[in-house]
Amino acid sequence: MSTDTTTPAGPAPIEDTDARWPAMLNEWAGDLWRRSHRNRASDDWPPEWILPAVGVAGVLLVALLLIGLVLPLLRWIGRFLVDAVGGGVDWLRDWSISHVVLDPVRGYLAAHSAGLPIDADTLWWTWCAAGVGLFTLAFLARAVAARLGWILYGVATVAMVWAATTGPARTTAAGIAALWWIVLSLFALRRPWTQQRVTVHLPELPWLVRMLKRRE
Known part of the structure; x- marks a missing residue:
């Protein structure tokens, strides 16, 4: 009678063959969700590339804001100042x-x-x-x-x-x-910046003084 000493084979590990970034992001989000519910931390989280990726994303966001918002605003302000200076020069030149x-x-x-x-x-x-x-x-x-x-x-x-x-x-x-x-x-005819303070001294009331002395 022979005894089977081999251990039952467990489920084969699933190899992730989808290397696209949406699938990777979905996998990381699922792993984070499971760890938050199990109240345990994982040794491979956060990954080492997360800080450089966040820094690069921040730089790109600032660059997009500068290109899309700040530069058109600065360009408009520059044109406005040039037109205003040109109009002022013409006005001073005529002076009619x-x-x-x-x-x-x-x-x-x-x-x-x-x-x-x-x-x-x-x-x-x-x-x-x-x-x-x-x-x-x-x-x-x-x-x-x-x-x-x-x-x-x-x-x-x-x-x-x-x-x-x-x-x-x-x-x-x-x-x-x-x-x-x-x-x-x-x-x-402008008014001064500092306002003058007027001090008014009220006369002493004799009955109030007597009342205070009685209390003492």
Whole structure:
């Protein structure tokens, strides 16, 4: 009687012949799912290539963001700045809008300088120097008199532009003069950055003092 001492053969190992990355990813996900449910760790997880793969994926993602989002935005900002600088250069080159205000004021002063001991050019430059001085004192020193003078200076300038401009453009010229004065007044009539604190001392009440002394 012979005894069979051979051990029963177990299931043959399954060889993974599918080397495509979707099948490999599916296998790793299944292995991770089984290990998480069995509460045991595997010696072959995480694989050694996972950190380089994550780094390469991060670099590619940043590159795609730079190419798809940042570079078009930078290109648009560059075109906008170039167009803005070009428009500003053209505006400064023409500078014809300043003549809408300066020419009527100079013409008004020249027409109304008869009988004065100074000529029209001296009166004109005196008017310009007064405007620059009032603006500087109102902006730097914030003097009350300079600010009041700047307000009166602006009103007088708009009035002279209105009086010296003829035809349908009178209202437009006066409006442009008022706009120039308002823009400059944003700096001349600005408020200080630091607010002043006012301390008020209340008078002592005799009955309150007596009540506090009684409690002591």
